[in-house]
Amino acid sequence: MSNEIAPSVMVADMVSASGSWDWTRLSPLLPPEILDQIATVQPLQDWLGSDTQGWRCTDTRQFTTNSAYSFLIDMDSTAPGPIWKRVWALPIPQRVKTFLQVTLHNQNLNNVERFQHHLASSTLCDICRFNMEDMNHILQHCVAARGLWVRVIHPDLLSDFMQAPLDDWMQHNIVISTTGSIHGV
Incomplete structure (x- = not known):
């Protein structure tokens, strides 16, 4: 095995047609x-676009203090709403409240998000x-989650x-938990 890789070897040459690493080509070259x-x-996958850093709160992906201020105002405007008051009023552990907040902001790292990054x-x-x-799969549709819901939710x-x-x-479930009322879904 050589300690140096030929400069003509490109990362794209080491990716198979299916988009995974081509281990038959990589294995002889690296420890x-x-x-x-x-x-x-x-x-990297072409369909994911280029792998670059950027500020997600602007179309140009360039950070500006104005965009940061707008982002914080938008976050703050959702926080005091009734659903957030209900989340923080729930008699549950702090870590569960934090999970609910992160989930409602759609900021959980699931495999779809991890794969994109x-x-x-x-x-x-x-x-x-x-x-x-x-998150929809994790909380509602995975066989593990479904198995739980089938045991605790009335079949009707x-x-x-x-x-x-x-x-x-x-x-809906946060409202049920804080009011004890089950009307609709």
Whole structure:
């Protein structure tokens, strides 16, 4: 094995047609510890766009103090709303309240998000290995979550309960938890 890689070798040459690393080409070139590190990184995919840093709150992805101020005002305007007051009033552990806040802001790192940031090799759920792991799947549709809901939700309400959009579903369940009332889904 050579200590130097020919300069003509490009990263794209080391990616298979399926979009995964081409281990038959990489293995002879690199030591096992480097290959292990490479295995933790998803190769760039053309459909994901270029891998660049940027501020998500502007179309140009350039940070401005105005965009940061607007972002903070928007965040702050949602925080004092009734749903947030209800979340913080729930008699549950602080870590669960924090999870609910992060989830309602759609800021959880699930496999779909991790894959987009090259932190996971697949978008598939680690439990069922069948569907993409987004928050809707994690909380409502994964076999593990479904198994729980089937045991605790009345069968007459289960279908509506499972088909509600995630935001509506979460807000409805937070309202139920704070008022004790079960009306609709």
